[in-house]
Amino acid sequence: MFSLPLSLPSQRAVFDILACYVLFRVLKWSVKPWYSPSPLRHIPGPAPESWFKGNLGQLFNAKGLPFHLGLGEIYGGIAKVHGFFGDEQLYISDPKALQEILIKNPDAWEETEVFIETNRIIFGPGLVATTGDVHKRQRKLVNPVFSPTNLRNLVPVFYNVAERLTDVLMREIRSRAGVDGFSVLDMSEWMSRAALETVGKTVLGYSFDPLDSHAYTNAIRELIPTLFSLSLVRQFAPFLVQLGPAWMRRKFVDWTPHWAVQKVKNMSDVMHNTAVNILADARVSMRRQNEKTLISLLLSANDTAGRNERLSEAELTGQLTVMIFGAQDTSSSALSRLVYQLSIRPDIQAKIREEIRATGATDRHLTVEEIFALPWLDAVLRETLRLYPPVPFVRRTALQECTIPFGHDSSVRIPQGTIIFLGIAGANRLPSVWGPDAKEWKPERWLGGDMHRKGDYSVRLPGIYAGMMSFLGGKRSCIGYRFAQIEIKILLISLISRFEILPTEDDVVWNLSQIISPSVRIMKEGVEAEEKGLPLRVKLVD
Numbered sequence: 422m423f424s425l426p427l428s429l430p431s432q433r434a435v436f437d438i439l440a441c442y443v444l445f446r447v448l449k450w451s452v453k454p455w456y457s458p459s460p461l462r463h464i465p466g467p468a469p470e471s472w473f474k475g476n477l478g479q480l481f482n483a484k485g486l487p488f489h490l491g492l493g494e495i496y497g498g499i500a501k502v503h504g505f506f507g508d509e510q511l512y513i514s515d516p517k518a519l520q521e522i523l524i525k526n527p528d529a530w531e532e533t534e535v536f537i538e539t540n541r542i543i544f545g546p547g548l549v550a551t552t553g554d555v556h557k558r559q560r561k562l563v564n565p566v567f568s569p570t571n572l573r574n575l576v577p578v579f580y581n582v583a584e585r586l587t588d589v590l591m592r593e594i595r596s597r598a599g600v601d602g603f604s605v606l607d608m609s610e611w612m613s614r615a616a617l618e619t620v621g622k623t624v625l626g627y628s629f630d631p632l633d634s635h636a637y638t639n640a641i642r643e644l645i646p647t648l649f650s651l652s653l654v655r656q657f658a659p660f661l662v663q664l665g666p667a668w669m670r671r672k673f674v675d676w677t678p679h680w681a682v683q684k685v686k687n688m689s690d691v692m693h694n695t696a697v698n699i700l701a702d703a704r705v706s707m708r709r710q711n712e713k714t715l716i717s718l719l720l721s722a723n724d725t726a727g728r729n730e731r732l733s734e735a736e737l738t739g740q741l742t743v744m745i746f747g748a749q750d751t752s753s754s755a756l757s758r759l760v761y762q763l764s765i766r767p768d769i770q771a772k773i774r775e776e777i778r779a780t781g782a783t784d785r786h787l788t789v790e791e792i793f794a795l796p797w798l799d800a801v802l803r804e805t806l807r808l809y810p811p812v813p814f815v816r817r818t819a820l821q822e823c824t825i826p827f828g829h830d831s832s833v834r835i836p837q838g839t840i841i842f843l844g845i846a847g848a849n850r851l852p853s854v855w856g857p858d859a860k861e862w863k864p865e866r867w868l869g870g871d872m873h874r875k876g877d878y879s880v881r882l883p884g885i886y887a888g889m890m891s892f893l894g895g896k897r898s899c900i901g902y903r904f905a906q907i908e909i910k911i912l913l914i915s916l917i918s919r920f921e922i923l924p925t926e927d928d929v930v931w932n933l934s935q936i937i938s939p940s941v942r943i944m945k946e947g948v949e950a951e952e953k954g955l956p957l958r959v960k961l962v963d
């Protein structure tokens with residue numbers, strides 16, 4: 422558990438600081454109800470599981486997804502949960518409330534300090550580590566880089582990765598197929614490699630070589646699970662970042678005797694150093710070859726931006742790391758779920774194969790228009806992202822006191838500083854929006870346009886994609902949502918036109934580590950355990 426040999430005074434310093442913080446929170450918690458009764462006291466919700474961490478142990482838990490979904494089902498669109506020392510927080514999946522928070526009054530809400538400060542330490546000052554005007558300025562420069570035209574120009578690169586993936590899979594299958602022609606492959610591993618290679622090539626023009634165990638590759642793939650294991654410790658970040666200058670905070674991190682903190686520190690150093698080198702290379706090759714990777718487009722946009730709009734070197738390095746992260750785990754989680762759903766529904770897999778074949782796509786690359794005109798592929802992508810969003814929740818803090826409407830004609834006053842969870846997965850399953858079959862995976866609900874929606878037409882979610890919350894909505898919505906659609910569709914076209922995919926007998930479970938990922942239940946020395954992966958039976962189509 423403890424990985425660093427620390428001197429006694431430094432351990433003592435970390436301990437004293439944490440002890441002061443705990444004392445401060447306990448005092449605040451015990452005195453507050455006497456001088457101001459909470460306006461949230463009547464909001465229903467589960468009892469705190471512990472006096473110390475409230476419901477945080479249930480919310481930030483690999484097995485916590487049913488708890489998240491249950492909050493909306495049991496208590497409605499706004500439920501009260503508890504943070505440290507009884508801190509009252511809200512869990513929100515109500516469409517009207519989401520509309521108010523994300524669209525109507527976005528300046529009253531911001532990412533939590535915990536999120537911003539830990540991201541700033543890990544990624545540097547990129548999009549996920551800045552707020553207010555700085556974030557607005559960064560988005561103004563980064564958003565156009567993901568324009569439909571720029572993404573269209575990258576289609577050959579997306580195809581190149583997809584074809585390299587199918588070539589490798591063909592070799593794998595041929596070398597170890599059984600008599601029935603099927604081979605069992607860990608498809609989540611392959612989807613993760615494909616997603617990393619895609620983002621490496623499109624954003625940076627850089628190959629991470631998916632078969633190589635490059636330190637940067639490992640850092641990218643292990644960071645999010647390691648951070649999730651630190652979810653509770655992370656809550657102290659806003660307090661810790663106020664402790665003196667940067668060199669002193671770095672010393673505190675160096676002295677922290679926790680293996681996961683040290684692992685995150687090392688991964689963050691690897692990512693930062695690699696990003697600095699990649700940026701320098703990108704500058705050189707951009708000038709030499711007029712290269713059109715997303716980072717070279719960002720560099721050009723930055724060079725021509727006005728002085729007050731321009732990103733600093735640290736901000737550019739931050740964007741680069743953030744783009745890689747934003748793209749990798751999320752896309753690979755979505756792809757894993759998609760191939761799994763198609764494996765258990767071979768009838769729908771066959772429909773996609775048929776519609777691809779009808780375009781003649783097996784011999785040529787489809788254009789973006791042709792890709793988006795495949796109705797079953799589109800319906801399967803939408804339905805899978807709706808029912809199984811890779812990021813099931815995000816959090817925000819109220820920057821000022823505000824009142825938010827919810828339900829038919831209710832409202833609640835929210836004190837400044839309140840932390841809220843935006844229940845992405847919960848909102849995506851609301852019967853009021855999607856109809857009584859909201860909890861079923863039914864791609865056909867997307868065929869025939871909006872008329873097929875069975876919910877109440879007056880209730881709308883403020884998401885940027887297909888009226889769902891999977892890529893969020895508003896000022897901090899996903900910048901790569903078009904990128905993700907093209908990437909996923911091209912990879913699926915290549916896979917489904919060449920391979921038939923069926924499930925194995927394995928018991929697949931989907932765990933939460935901020936982003937959802939698959940594991941299988943196994944017996945290890947007579948004891949039930951879980952192993953990361955998604956074994957599926959794959960064979961070449963006849």
Ligand code: HEM
Nearest residue numbers: 548747748751752755811812815892893897899900901905
């Ligand atoms: C299926 C794939 C994806 C899903 C489900 C997804 C989902 C999300 C969500 C929910 C957020 C909001 C996070 C928050 O508010 O805390 C977000 C933000 C973001 N995403 Fe994605 N994302 C995906 C793919 C991508 C890709 C491919 C990229 C880049 C190439 C990307 C880049 C980003 C960035 C940079 C942000 C931060 C935006 C900001 O704070 O202004 N994402 N994404």
